[in-house]
Amino acid sequence: VNKSDRPTIKDVAALAGVGIASVSRVLNDAADVSASTRERVLAAVEELGYEPDLVASGLRRGTTRTIGFIVSDIANPLFADIIKGAEESLEARDYVVLIFNSRGNPERDLTGLRLFLRRRVDGVILSVSGEDARMAEALRGVRVPVVLVDREIDGIESSAVLSDHEVGMTAAVDHLIDLGHERIALITGPLNLRPARVRSAAFRAQIEARQVVLDENLLSVGSFSSGFGESSVDRLYSLAYPPTAVIVGGVQLLSGVLRGLAKRGLQIPRDVSLVSCDDSPLAEFYSPPITVVTRDMTEMGTLAGEVMLAILNGESAPVTHRCPTRLIVRASSRALG
Amino acid sequence: VNKSDRPTIKDVAALAGVGIASVSRVLNDAADVSASTRERVLAAVEELGYEPDLVASGLRRGTTRTIGFIVSDIANPLFADIIKGAEESLEARDYVVLIFNSRGNPERDLTGLRLFLRRRVDGVILSVSGEDARMAEALRGVRVPVVLVDREIDGIESSAVLSDHEVGMTAAVDHLIDLGHERIALITGPLNLRPARVRSAAFRAQIEARQVVLDENLLSVGSFSSGFGESSVDRLYSLAYPPTAVIVGGVQLLSGVLRGLAKRGLQIPRDVSLVSCDDSPLAEFYSPPITVVTRDMTEMGTLAGEVMLAILNGESAPVTHRCPTRLIVRASSRALG
DNA sequence: CTGAAAGCGCTAACAG
DNA sequence: CTGTTAGCGCTTTCAG
Numbered sequence: 001v002n003k004s005d006r007p008t009i010k011d012v013a014a015l016a017g018v019g020i021a022s023v024s025r026v027l028n029d030a031a032d033v034s035a036s037t038r039e040r041v042l043a044a045v046e047e048l049g050y051e052p053d054l055v056a057s058g059l060r061r062g063t064t065r066t067i068g069f070i071v072s073d074i075a076n077p078l079f080a081d082i083i084k085g086a087e088e089s090l091e092a093r094d095y096v097v098l099i100f101n102s103r104g105n106p107e108r109d110l111t112g113l114r115l116f117l118r119r120r121v122d123g124v125i126l127s128v129s130g131e132d133a134r135m136a137e138a139l140r141g142v143r144v145p146v147v148l149v150d151r152e153i154d155g156i157e158s159s160a161v162l163s164d165h166e167v168g169m170t171a172a173v174d175h176l177i178d179l180g181h182e183r184i185a186l187i188t189g190p191l192n193l194r195p196a197r198v199r200s201a202a203f204r205a206q207i208e209a210r211q212v213v214l215d216e217n218l219l220s221v222g223s224f225s226s227g228f229g230e231s232s233v234d235r236l237y238s239l240a241y242p243p244t245a246v247i248v249g250g251v252q253l254l255s256g257v258l259r260g261l262a263k264r265g266l267q268i269p270r271d272v273s274l275v276s277c278d279d280s281p282l283a284e285f286y287s288p289p290i291t292v293v294t295r296d297m298t299e300m301g302t303l304a305g306e307v308m309l310a311i312l313n314g315e316s317a318p319v320t321h322r323c324p325t326r327l328i329v330r331a332s333s334r335a336l337g
Numbered sequence: 338v339n340k341s342d343r344p345t346i347k348d349v350a351a352l353a354g355v356g357i358a359s360v361s362r363v364l365n366d367a368a369d370v371s372a373s374t375r376e377r378v379l380a381a382v383e384e385l386g387y388e389p390d391l392v393a394s395g396l397r398r399g400t401t402r403t404i405g406f407i408v409s410d411i412a413n414p415l416f417a418d419i420i421k422g423a424e425e426s427l428e429a430r431d432y433v434v435l436i437f438n439s440r441g442n443p444e445r446d447l448t449g450l451r452l453f454l455r456r457r458v459d460g461v462i463l464s465v466s467g468e469d470a471r472m473a474e475a476l477r478g479v480r481v482p483v484v485l486v487d488r489e490i491d492g493i494e495s496s497a498v499l500s501d502h503e504v505g506m507t508a509a510v511d512h513l514i515d516l517g518h519e520r521i522a523l524i525t526g527p528l529n530l531r532p533a534r535v536r537s538a539a540f541r542a543q544i545e546a547r548q549v550v551l552d553e554n555l556l557s558v559g560s561f562s563s564g565f566g567e568s569s570v571d572r573l574y575s576l577a578y579p580p581t582a583v584i585v586g587g588v589q590l591l592s593g594v595l596r597g598l599a600k601r602g603l604q605i606p607r608d609v610s611l612v613s614c615d616d617s618p619l620a621e622f623y624s625p626p627i628t629v630v631t632r633d634m635t636e637m638g639t640l641a642g643e644v645m646l647a648i649l650n651g652e653s654a655p656v657t658h659r660c661p662t663r664l665i666v667r668a669s670s671r672a673l674g
Numbered sequence: 675c676t677g678a679a680a681g682c683g684c685t686a687a688c689a690g
Numbered sequence: 691c692t693g694t695t696a697g698c699g700c701t702t703t704c705a706g
Contacts, residue, residue, distance in 0.1 A: 008683055018693085019694070020683090020684080021692070022692060024685060032692090034692085052455060053455065055396050055682090055684095056682070057684050059682090060697080060698050061698085080413075083438065096456075098435045099436040118389060118390065119403075143342055255618045280618070281591075284592070285619055287623075346700060357678095357700080358677060358678080358679095358702080359675090359677075361702085365701080390700070392699080394701070395682095397699080398682085
């Protein structure tokens with residue numbers, strides 16, 4: 001036994017009466033070891049309660065079998081699903097996923113990235129809080145595989161798993177216009193985050209494609225927070241010509257929007273039709289149930305994990321996967337009039 | 338420069354024209370180094386973009402400045418808040434939090450614990466999926482600090498941060514009885530998880546304390562899933578004497594209960610009064626808004642982090658913190674009749 | 675004040 | 691088939 005109270009490979013070797021290399025062999029390769037050696041080693045491992053030190057082995061091997069995942073908001077259930085998916089594919093190959101929550105703060109993105117690199121993670125998956133130049137700069141020096149999830153960073157050509165927000169948003173706009181709406185508002189997060197950026201671009205594009213006049217006053221782009229949802233409603237319904245329909249671009253935004261609408265006594269769908277991006281228990285069980293654009297986050301995570309594994313296995317060419325979004329029509333949207 | 342493309346302390350030392358020990362000194366102690374040496378080292382670090390290898394330093398120092406956190410369900414926003422709190426206190430002291438999601442599977446709890454120990458985390462915080470004997474056994478051999486969050490494990494005397502579910506549940510029962518309800522149902526998760534165990538014990542105790550007849554048929558104890566909520570409602574409303582009020586013991590259970598109630602055309606609070614444990618956007622914005630027993634999860638996380646830091650700093654005596662729960666009366670509960 | 679040297683625990687040649 | 695040995699990159703005595 002050694003000075004510390006935690007057994008090392010030496011202790012196991014001594015107890016088993018073999019060399020430390022044999023212990024290592026039994027625990028790893030399992031190749032070319034006699035049955036008797038194996039047995040004695042295993043017995044010693046058992047008796048000592050030995051757990052190999054992955055820090056030491058990582059130092060020696062140069063790999064930690066750890067993937068770092070930076071998410072912009074762990075409180076958002078969508079991310080929980082992505083993470084779950086990524087864990088599933090990665091853990092199947094004996095990688096463990098380390099999660100860092102940057103909480104909407106691009107500064108923390110950088111901190112998290114540095115943290116991971118110093119800990120020698122084998123790869124990073126990013127759903128960061130900011131897609132800015134500093135992140136691009138930081139990423140340029142990264143020598144491990146990088147996979148972006150629903151994020152795009154200028155000048156960085158890494159693999160990515162992206163949602164087809166265009167399709168979903170286009171469907172949402174079409175749905176409302178088909179119902180006779182022309183004054184459609186969009187409330188969404190900051191343009192430096194892909195979901196908001198792509199959604200608002202698709203929104204503008206489809207409004208114009210359908211020959212509807214685009215009123216810039218009906219665009220409310222700012223943050224994904226519930227508070228921004230509420231203040232946006234306040235502003236929109238102070239307009240001379242308020243919207244007859246609202247598209248909400250985010251789960252937590254929805255809470256705020258509902259609160260704002262309720263506060264003003266506006267009823268859904270009588271006074272306003274609502275479509276929200278990303279499903280949630282609130283959207284599903286609200287009365288009336290909210291029409292949403294939904295997507296399979298778990299699948300995106302799984303895909304991200306698989307892409308990571310592929311890179312780790314040497315398939316080097318960066319790939320981009322696009323994941324579908326689709327409209328689920330519920331009771332919050334109805335014909336104008 | 339060395340064979341790999343990542344600079345090491347040696348490269349820095351060579352470039353600065355000093356010994357590697359000096360580099361280490363500059364980067365750590367910062368004690369007893371001449372200004373000129375410091376400058377040259379710092380310049381070399383900058384030029385090379387050197388990032389110290391925490392795996393190597395961890396091996397040498399015997400500490401990784403990493404705390405492992407096992408949560409039973411990362412998709413539950415409550416846990417996101419706990420994690421956020423823990424991160425805040427721990428990161429302030431330069432520890433990083435590694436999260437493992439056991440997804441309601443006690444088997445995965447064990448896997449996660451082993452993973453953490455092999456990676457030489459400096460401590461573990463547990464909100465595990467099962468409080469069983471196997472976990473107790475596994476924990477007995479752990480030589481790093483352990484902090485339990487809203488969990489209790491027989492035979493393990495580690496520090497813990499616990500919610501006062503008794504107080505909240507007692508208030509909920511009192512509230513409903515005061516409103517004239519006598520047939521009160523409880524739907525909650527498995528008894529091998531503290532929140533469900535304590536809540537149902539408190540429920541029974543207070544029902545009896547108030548001299549109300551306890552009907553075992555009104556107790557629905559099984560899982561925290563939304564599906565169990567729905568099937569429980571089905572069963573409860575097939576009884577000859579269905580409840581007039583229901584206490585729901587969990588956030589995802591609530592979705593299922595609401596669905597079940599809606600399916601049968603039962604209106605809240607006209608046909609049934611509802612109280613739910615733990616607040617959520619769904620509870621807040623449902624119509625009618627749901628009366629809930631709430632608690633500050635972020636604070637629990639912060640506390641857990643602080644307790645961990647205290648142990649890490651050598652304050653050895655295990656402590657148990659109790660965190661308050663309180664009733665928020667909304668529109669889902671009203672006088673019977 | 676600073677460099678040389680000895681490991682932390684493990685794996686991967688390299689000889690037996 | 692198995693033991694010995696040389697590091698992985700870093701921190702920390704121990705002598706200068």
